[in-house]
Structures are given as structure tokens and as C-alpha cells.
Amino acid sequence: MLPASLTLVGAGKMGGAMLAGWLRAGLDPARTVVIDPSPSPEATALCAEHGLALNPASSAPADVLVLAVKPQGLAEAAPGLAPLVGPRTLVLSILAGKTIADLMARLPTDAVVRAMPNLPASVGRGATGAVAGAGVTALQRAQADALLACVGLVEWLEAEALIDALTAVSGSGPAYVFHLVEALAEAGCAAGLPQDMARRLARATVAGAGALLDADPREASQLRRDVTSPGGTTAEALAVLMREDGLTALMREAVAAAARRAGELSG
Incomplete structure (x- = not known):
């Protein structure tokens, strides 16, 4: 159920770890784009090893847009991200403290999954909580589940209000x-x-x-x-x-x- 195409925005410690897990699970490198204005040497090497497009001049909307930038950088990054969101794009956010409503207000989409992974995801043993917005289809939720499961356990929350408790248990x-x-x-x-x-x-x-x-x-x-x-x-x-x-x-x-x-x- 991995998406056919994916764009990752932010290839830091968590984003890079998740990307490595996705590639091991069979994500198509030819249809994977990484956007990071200051990529780490590890992220640069990973992109080079698998032939991923790193910071291309332009990019078409993908099936899934993964947001893994620092939360305080969302306001500045959002205008540049809007062209990466198409009518069928799922936005999968791992930004702490950024609600589904906040993301929908900044990006042209009503299909948002908010997820909270933890540090052991970097060794494939994470525990991630996720909640789907009202506009997420069954297929999109399955794709999000497949991506998150690549780095460990996934638990789906019935209400976004529970994500603070989940953050306090597994995130911290x-x-x-x-x-x-x-x-x-x-x-x-x-x-x-x-x-x-x-x-x-x-x-x-x-x-x-x-x-x-x-x-x-x-x-x-x-x-x-x-x-x-x-x-x-x-x-x-x-x-x-x-x-x-x-x-x-x-x-x-x-x-x-x-x-x-x-x-x-x-x-």
C-alpha cells in the first residue's frame, strides 16, 4: 500500500530515518522527491545512493506530501509547499503541535493525517500515533498506515484531542x-x-x-x-x-x- 509517488519536505533525523525505512520497504526511488534547503551529509548520501531527486527546480504534486520540517518553520515554508499539493495529494504531517485545522488553513487540501512518531523510529522500532482528518479517504489512510508502519508500531486515534496524551506517553x-x-x-x-x-x-x-x-x-x-x-x-x-x-x-x-x-x- 505504499504510495506510487512521494515528496518528503525535511530530511532531518526523523524525516531521514523514515525515508530510509520507506526505501527498504520498496518505495519507488524514481518517484520520490526530497526537499531540504540544508540537507545533512547523511540525507545527501541516502539520496545519491538511491537516485532520489534532491531539491529539484520544480516538482509535480505527489500522492503523498510528508511534512517533517521543524514546526516553527511551517509558516515560512507553507507558501512554497502549496504547488506540491494536488487534488488527490495526502498531506502526512509529523510536525509537533501543528493541528489538522492549522495545516488545512495553510495548504490547499482537506486530506491531512497528523502523526507523532518517536525517536526509536530511527532504528525501525518506533511507536507512532496518527489521526486522520475528515477529508482523508480509505486509500489515503491505508497509504499513511503503510508508511508509518515501516518504522514501527502504528496506533490510530479516534480524536485529535488524544494526540497530546499520546505525545506524553510514546512521543516523550x-x-x-x-x-x-x-x-x-x-x-x-x-x-x-x-x-x-x-x-x-x-x-x-x-x-x-x-x-x-x-x-x-x-x-x-x-x-x-x-x-x-x-x-x-x-x-x-x-x-x-x-x-x-x-x-x-x-x-x-x-x-x-x-x-x-x-x-x-x-x-
């Missing part, structure tokens, strides 16, 4: 996990481990637990119980983490703060 979530590694390593140091060893152990432990979680279809709660012997060391630690003011309460507060800020940024 990798940073929470990275901080968990930092905190675990620091705790290891406090318990007497050498700093470098604690860092390696914390990193490998979290990465390994994530790999196990991905490979085992059982719920995380069941996996937690499986590694917790009654009266053992893990149970003793979990008694701290699972107390009333423990990790669950702290994570709920953190996600609520992130969702609130996402709403403020989207106006």
Missing part, C-alpha cells in the same frame, strides 16, 4: 526510559559499584528487558511477577517502587505534565 516516553537508565546506574554507584560498570549494567539491563518484552507476548505485569521471587531481592525493591507514592504515581504526574505542555504548544 523514550526520554523517560533513558532517565531510568541514568537513575539505575546512579543507584548502582551509590550501592558501591564502579561508575563505568554501573552504567554498562544499567544500559544492558534496560535494553535486555525491552528485548524480552518485545519477544514475549505476555503482559508486562506478568513478566514482572515471573522475575519476582516472594521474599527475595526483587520483591524488596518493588515494595519501594510500587508504594502509593512510588513509580506509578510519579509516572502519572510526569505524563500529565507532558500532555498539558503539549496542549499549550499546540495552542
Whole structure:
């Protein structure tokens, strides 16, 4: 269900990662255009390797126009993007804080999908939330789903209002996990481990637990119980983490703060 033609505007870290995934999945290089006024060496090399048109003098509207520029650059870029939108073009936006209504006001289209990928998309293990505007056809939604699925899990939201909560969970979530590694390593140091060893152990432990979680279809709660012997060391630690003011309460507060800020940024 990949589109026959695609134009990517913005080939930065996220846009470039998604483009690489699309090409691996079979996107036609001959009908793929990349527009980026300051392409990175990696993006330039990727375009050269696959024969993609990079910043052509002109370009016809494609089946899908992907917006991956910085959100604050949309106002300046929008007038130049209008000619790239045809009557059957789907606009797929990964711009944080830019609503479907905002995009429709700036571009001549009523077919907009708003998506929020996260950083692990750069290694093909992303978690992306998406919501389709009222003008998106079934075929366009399927094309958007196919593109987003190239870099990981895709979850479709019933209402755009939910995207702030999704941003707070999966969009910002990798940073929470990275901080968990930092905190675990620091705790290891406090318990007497050498700093470098604690860092390696914390990193490998979290990465390994994530790999196990991905490979085992059982719920995380069941996996937690499986590694917790009654009266053992893990149970003793979990008694701290699972107390009333423990990790669950702290994570709920953190996600609520992130969702609130996402709403403020989207106006």
C-alpha cells in the first residue's frame, strides 16, 4: 500500500530515518522527491545512493506530501509547499503541535493525517500515533498506515484531542526510559559499584528487558511477577517502587505534565 509517488519536505533525523525505512520497504526511488534547503551529509548520501531527486527546480504534486520540517518553520515554508499539493495529494504531517485545522488553513487540501512518531523510529522500532482528518479517504489512510508502519508500531486515534496524551506517553516516553537508565546506574554507584560498570549494567539491563518484552507476548505485569521471587531481592525493591507514592504515581504526574505542555504548544 505504499504510495506510487512521494515528496518528503525535511530530511532531518526523523524525516531521514523514515525515508530510509520507506526505501527498504520498496518505495519507488524514481518517484520520490526530497526537499531540504540544508540537507545533512547523511540525507545527501541516502539520496545519491538511491537516485532520489534532491531539491529539484520544480516538482509535480505527489500522492503523498510528508511534512517533517521543524514546526516553527511551517509558516515560512507553507507558501512554497502549496504547488506540491494536488487534488488527490495526502498531506502526512509529523510536525509537533501543528493541528489538522492549522495545516488545512495553510495548504490547499482537506486530506491531512497528523502523526507523532518517536525517536526509536530511527532504528525501525518506533511507536507512532496518527489521526486522520475528515477529508482523508480509505486509500489515503491505508497509504499513511503503510508508511508509518515501516518504522514501527502504528496506533490510530479516534480524536485529535488524544494526540497530546499520546505525545506524553510514546512521543516523550523514550526520554523517560533513558532517565531510568541514568537513575539505575546512579543507584548502582551509590550501592558501591564502579561508575563505568554501573552504567554498562544499567544500559544492558534496560535494553535486555525491552528485548524480552518485545519477544514475549505476555503482559508486562506478568513478566514482572515471573522475575519476582516472594521474599527475595526483587520483591524488596518493588515494595519501594510500587508504594502509593512510588513509580506509578510519579509516572502519572510526569505524563500529565507532558500532555498539558503539549496542549499549550499546540495552542
